[in-house]
Amino acid sequence: MASAFAPAEDDIGWGAWTIIALYLMSTLIAGFIAFQRSRKAKAQGQSGGLHQHFLAGGGLGVVVLAMTKLATVFSGYTLVGVPAEAYRTGFTSFRWLSGILFVAYISIIVAPRLQLLTKVRGYLSPTDFFADRYRSFFLHKLVSLTFLVPLACYTVAQFKAMGTTVEGISNGRISSFLGASALTVLLLLYESLGGLTAVALTDTVQGFLMLSGFALMLAYIQSHGGIGPVVENNAAHFATPLTVEGNMGFSLFSGAFLGSVLYPHWMMRTMASKNPQTTRFAILVLALSPFLCTLPACLLGVKAYEMFPDLDKNQSAAVFSLFVKKVMFEGPGWYLVGALLLATSIAAIMSTADSGLIVISLLVTVDFVKPLARPSDRALKIVSTTMSVCFACLSILLSELPGVSLAGLWGLQQELIMQIMPAFILGVFTKWAHAVPVTAGLCAGLALTAALTVRSFTEEGPVGRVYPGFWGIALNVLVLGATHIALQKRTQAMVADGGASLSSPNVISESTIGSEGETGAGGQSWADPLSVHSRGSVYGTDLKGSHMPSKLVGFRLGGERREPADYPLLMVSLLVLMGLSGFFFVGETDGSGLAEIRAGLPLFVLIFLIILSVACVGIIISALLLWNVSTHPYVLEKEAEESRQADTSTKRKEAAELGEGVMIAPEEGEGDQPLPPLPQGRTAAEVQHLMPQAHAPHTSLSEAFASASLVEDDGPPASSVDPHVIGNASTSRRRSPLPAGAVSQQR
Incomplete structure (x- = not known):
């Protein structure tokens, strides 16, 4: 290898820079492809505008969705932070494996319903469900802010990681500010070109790059003796089991990932999925990802303990870069491996940063700007791009401030978003x-979590060694339940006194909320339970109807078991197994306080991996056998309705082209419609006779006239009507076939 190509002690070599440049060029190509797709979809009359920009027109395919979800879950912390944690704490870093598996578990429960609601109700923003289900302006904006604030903080940390990564790779030749600025310009360019489609395509490149990088990590570790000798030679560091208190913290950390499924950038990917089959495949890949991605990162940190002994806490933060540079000095082949790992680190950080930017611009544009000004879609896209540019610039400036911690901001995001879980789960089921x-x-819940988070940054630490988010969600559920019971008792008292109406939004007792068509207290009935307490409009949103239909809420929609959530006993059993996995992080000691080592691993680690593997298999089986991914009947109903409306619109245009006639009474909101002349060769009586055959009762009179010439008739009608004169035109609300003499027109 030429010396110019090979790395020096203070430089990675131009070969590595070439590979990084090729990756960055691929992101621009992906942005251009997304831009062309968007133009093509618009030209063909397919989904466009904001739906195309923010949700890729609901058309993310199998490979793209799987890779973009993978790239979204695994940020730069997986490559940089997890190895450093494994170096310092040993196998405690395996908590990240169970945490990612919790994301896959909750995804098979939430994703089927979220995708169904998006298709049927036409959602655009991740907060649209909360507005649609609860019909509360205040709750909708509160959820938006709960999404927005922690996500903004975490995105700032990603920009800091971008800058420090470039600065570290270049050994200080490129400053953190300049490195972050250059990558941000590139990121904004491809995002503005293609929206979520461009982000997803670049995530696909990043996802494959990460999978390749993690596989190469394992190959290097295995080719250099594996981790068995490292564990045996440093048993005091790696083979000491956790205490009971440590086990509890291990499990609580993993359980905190249950809220990750409500990350707005994660919800956007599910909402943009092409179909349930695509979503299921992406979740199956995610279920395997702890072993494909997180495990190699943890093992890298363990191996680095042998390669770079006696690093202090600050030095251990650079374990990944030290590892890569050592790999690159071991020959041409390993130099290429190291270069790919460096490109992988940049890709992982950029994939999280671009996801954060597009979601922040969506939340601000759709949830806050749109209700105020009601601009056009084109204007909103301009506002969205401007918002992304402004926030990116602000993030670069804030990232230069000292004390910005990626791990700390990740924890803040996780614990605040956890508080939305009760609202989502109860609203769905x-x-x-x-x-x-x-x-x-x-x-x-938000107030307590924020207060305890501030307290945890002091010397006092978290209360009872429990993360603030868990205290917050406990209070959240407690207050929710107490408020519901109080309102229920108040309603029952009012009904008993005869002073309450079932149409009142305060009537939320179980006796008045049954299945559709049931009779509630007082003998009054209604068609939809949610119309009792969750109806109305939310200012600035485009919601369908006065409330969400109850048939979309609960278990066994349509009386069928179509989702894993429809098997609650199995799902709870799987959750218990995963939740207890941390408590198996124990093992018998040999009298010195150290666990027995088998197959190069401490016994408690081996048991943990076996249990985690069983849970992974359980998730995969649940997704394959309990999830009916055929098109849902409710989606078919919506598609049939849209097709009928499109056909009606087409027929009206064709009828209008035949000529102008008299005006007929329109349906509400339709406006006046001219009745076209009688088709050639048809009398008015024949047209009147053919109307019931040509169309359903809801069909308009104009359409019946337009299509009468296309329908074969067995003969003249039984009644005789003057072929030149028919009575006054009128239609009913339901557009029933009119009797002879209802329409008048001179031929």
């Missing part, structure tokens, strides 16, 4: 959940 108790619980 129960009909009694109401905006008032849900809002009260969310406010209480």
Whole structure:
């Protein structure tokens, strides 16, 4: 290898820079491809505008969705932070494996319903579900802010990671500020070109790059003796089991990932999925990802303990870069491996940063700007791009401030978003959940979490060694339940006194909320339970109807078991197994306080990996056998309705082209419609006779006239009508076939 190509002690060599440059060029190509796709979709009359920009037109395919979800979950911390944690704490870093598996578990419960609601109800923003389900302006904006604030903080940390990574790779030749600025310009360029489609395509490149990088890590570790000798020679560091208190913290950390499924950038990917089959495949890949991605990162940190002994806490933060540079000095082949690992580190950080930017611009544009000004889609896209540019610039400036911690901001994001979980789960699977108790619980949970988070940064630390988010969600559920019970008792008292109406939004007792068509207290009935307490409009949103249909809420929609959530006993059993996995992080000691080592691993680590593997298999089986991925009947209903409306519009245009006639009474909101002349060769009586055959009762009179010439008739009608004169035109609300003499027109 030429010396110019090979790395020096203070430089990675131009070969590595070439590979990094090729990766960065691929992101621009992906942005251009996304831009062309968007133009093509618009030209063909397919989904466009904001839906195309933010949700890729709902058309992310199998490979793209799987890779973009993978790139979204695994940020730069997986490559940089997890190895450093494994170096310092040993196998405690395996908590990240169970954490990612928790994301896959909750995804098979939440994703099927979220995708169904997006298709049927036409959602654009991740917060649209909360507005649609609860019909509360305050709750909708509170959820938006709960998404926005921690995500903004975490995105700032990603920009800091971008700058420090470039500075570290170049050995200080490129400053952190300049490196972050250059990558940000590139990121903004491809995002503005293609929106989520461009982000997803670049994530696909990044995802394959990460998988390749992690595989190469394992190959290097295995080719250099594996980790068995490292563990045996440093048993005091790696083979000491956790205490019971440590086990509890291990499990609580993993359980905190249950809220990750409500990350707005994660929800966007699910909402943009092409179909349930695509979503299921992406979750199957995610279920395997702890072993494909997180495990190699942990093992790298263990191996680095042998390669770079006696690093202090600050020095250990650079374990990944030290490892890569050592790999690059071991020959031409390993130089290429090291260069790919460096490109992987940049890709991982950029994939998280671009996801954060597009979601922040979506939340600000759709949830806050749109309600104020009601601009056009084109204007909103300009606002969205401007918002991305402004926030990116602000993030670069803030990232230069000292004390910005990637791990700390990740924890803040995780624990605040956890508080939305009760509102989402109860809203999806129960009909009694109401905006008032849900809002009260969310406010209480957020307040306590924020207060305890501030306290945890002091010397006092977290209360009872429990993460603030868990205390917050406990108070959240407690306040929600207490408020619901209080409202229920108040309602029952009012009904008993005869002073309450079932149409009141405060009527939320179980006796008045049954299945569709049931009769509630007082003998009054209604068609939809949610119309009792969750109806109305939310200012600035484009919601369908006065409330969400109850048939979309609860278990066994349509009386069928179509989702893993419809098997609660199995899902709870799997959750218990995963939740207890951390408590198996124990093992018998040999009298010296150290665990027995088998197959190069401490016994407690081996047991943990076996249990985690069983849980992984359980998730995969649940996704394959319990999830009916055929098109849902409710989606078919919506598609049939859209097709009928499109056909009606087409027929009206064709009818209008035949000529102008008299005006007929329109349906509400339709406006006046001219009745075209009688088709050639048809009398008015014949047209009147053919109307019931040509169309359903809801069909308009104009359409019947337009299509009458296309319908074969067996003969003249039984009644005789003057072929030149028919009575006054009128239609009913339901457009029933009119009797002879209802329409008048001179031929």
